[in-house]
Amino acid sequence: MSLRDRRVQYETAGLDRIDLNLDPIVQWNIWYEEAASAGVVEPNAMTVSTIDKNSAPDSRVVLARSVDTDGFVFYTNYDSAKSLQLVASPVASAVFAWLDLHRQVRVRGTVHQVSAQQSDDYFASRPRESQLGAWASPQSQVIPDRNFIEARLIEAREKFADRAVTRPDTWGGWCIVPVTIEFWQGRPSRLHDRFIYSRDKNNSQWQIERLAP
Numbered sequence: 302m303s304l305r306d307r308r309v310q311y312e313t314a315g316l317d318r319i320d321l322n323l324d325p326i327v328q329w330n331i332w333y334e335e336a337a338s339a340g341v342v343e344p345n346a347m348t349v350s351t352i353d354k355n356s357a358p359d360s361r362v363v364l365a366r367s368v369d370t371d372g373f374v375f376y377t378n379y380d381s382a383k384s385l386q387l388v389a390s391p392v393a394s395a396v397f398a399w400l401d402l403h404r405q406v407r408v409r410g411t412v413h414q415v416s417a418q419q420s421d422d423y424f425a426s427r428p429r430e431s432q433l434g435a436w437a438s439p440q441s442q443v444i445p446d447r448n449f450i451e452a453r454l455i456e457a458r459e460k461f462a463d464r465a466v467t468r469p470d471t472w473g474g475w476c477i478v479p480v481t482i483e484f485w486q487g488r489p490s491r492l493h494d495r496f497i498y499s500r501d502k503n504n505s506q507w508q509i510e511r512l513a514p
C-alpha cells in the first residue's frame with residue numbers, strides 16, 4: 302500500500318480534562334505503565350531534539366532512565382554531538398510515541414547534567430559489557446572501521462580485567478526539566494484530544510489547557 306493511502310482509524314476512548322492527573326509527571330507514569338503493559342517495545346524510548354551551532358535541529362532516540370519531579374533523565378557520552386549541542390544550547394524537546402495506544406507525549410524544557418553521584422549510581426547498575434562499551438566508543442566521531450571499536454573494547458576489557466568498571470568522566474546523565482508537557486490521544490476522524498501542561502506565572506503549579514488537534 303502506498304504511504305499516502307495508509308490510514309489507521311484511532312478507535313480509542315478519548316481523553317477528557319477530568320481524566321488527567323494535576324501533575325504531568327504522575328500522568329506520564331500512568332501512560333508509561335499502560336504502554337508497558339500493552340507490550341509497547343521500548344516504552345521508555347524518546348526522541349530527543351537539540352539545536353546545533355547553526356541553529357538547526359538534530360534528533361535521535363535515547364532511553365529515559367528516570368522520570369520524576371526532577372525531570373526526564375537519559376545517559377550518554379558527554380563528548381557526543383548531542384552533549385556538545387546541549388552544552389552550547391541547554392534546551393531540548395523529547396517525544397514518546399506509544400503508537401499501539403495511539404498516544405504521544407511531547408516534552409520541552411531546559412537541560413542540565415545530573416550529579417556525578419547520580420551518573421555513578423546508574424553506571425554501576427549497567428551490565429558490564431555496556432560499561433565497557435562506554436569506554437570503547439568515542440560516540441559521534443568518525444571511525445575508520447568496525448575493527449577500531451572492537452580493538453578498543455578489547456583494550457577496555459584488559460584495563461578492567463580484575464576490577465569493577467568505573468564510569469568514564471566523559472559519560473553521564475542529562476536531565477530535561479520540563480516547561481511544557483503535552484499529552485495526545487488519537488481519536489476517530491483526526492479530531493484527536495490534546496492537553497498541554499505549562500508552568501503558571503509563579504512557576505509553582507501546572508495549568509492544563511486543551512489544544513486543537
Ligand SMILES: Cc1cc2nc3c(=O)[nH]c(=O)nc-3n(C[C@H](O)[C@H](O)[C@H](O)COP(=O)(O)O)c2cc1C
Pocket residue numbers: 343346359360361362363364365375376377378381382383384440441
Ligand atoms: C532504541 C534506541 C535507544 C537508544 N538509547 C540511547 C541512549 O540511551 N543513550 C545514547 O547515548 N544513545 C542511545 N541511542 C543511540 C542514539 O540514537 C544516537 O545514535 C547516539 O546517541 C548518537 O547521537 P548523537 O551523535 O546525536 O550524539 C539509542 C538508539 C536507539 C534506536
